[in-house]
Amino acid sequence: MSMESLPDALLQYILSHISNARDVAACNCVSKRWKDATTYVRTLYFPRNSFDNPSSGEIPDNIVQRMVSTVVKLEELVVYSPFSPSGLASWLSLVGQSLTQLELRMDNLTDNQASRESPSKLDCIGAAKNLVSLKLWGVLMINSPKWDVFQNLSTLEIIGARLEDPVLTVVLQACPYLKRLLLLGCEGVRSISIELPYLEECKLDFYGLGNCSLSLISPKIESLEVQGCSWIRVPETGHLKKLSISNSSGNLQY
Structure with a gap:
């Protein structure tokens, strides 16, 4: 057949x-x-090389928008190819309500212009109000994103980031129902306080001088992996099954 x-x-x-x-x-x-x-x-995935050899000369942002606009109910969008804030804003205006999973390769770690963009790529993500999972790669986070509370977000992964303490605080406040939090290869953090009542898995990797301090209040935590913190405070919990702590400086207090 x-x-x-x-x-x-x-x-x-x-x-x-x-x-x-x-x-x-x-x-x-x-x-x-x-x-x-x-x-x-249900899913559209744009690999890194999606537009390496464009035949039509059309702007990549517009190609993504055209494809996104034809889908009845897009649930997952993964974009590793380069994109602009205006492009992201246009896509999420079309499918933001139906998206449950969003993964973006931001690639703006060393882009000083990104800190002056309005709206920023981070701001645009706020239009996807029903996300369950958000994954960001290579992101500059020196200005707090304009996000409302994500009511359904249970997984947040940020891999490779430059960020400031107050910005990270705002991000976590917008994600109060997280069950899984991964912050890997992040720099710029000096002190982080996490209060997430539903958090079950937390993996943190801060590189630099290794003198970051961490306070974690998550009574349901089951798995905790921390690297790059010299001071850690975690109140007693009866659910912890996995604990891993490492620090290249060799100085730990917990």
């Missing part, structure tokens, strides 16, 4: 599991029936 002979519902089900943006675009070129079926994809 060929794909063309399949019932519409079955074709939609099969094609809805395609995620790579290039594969989705290729399916759109097969036939109108296939193009109609790809509107039911």
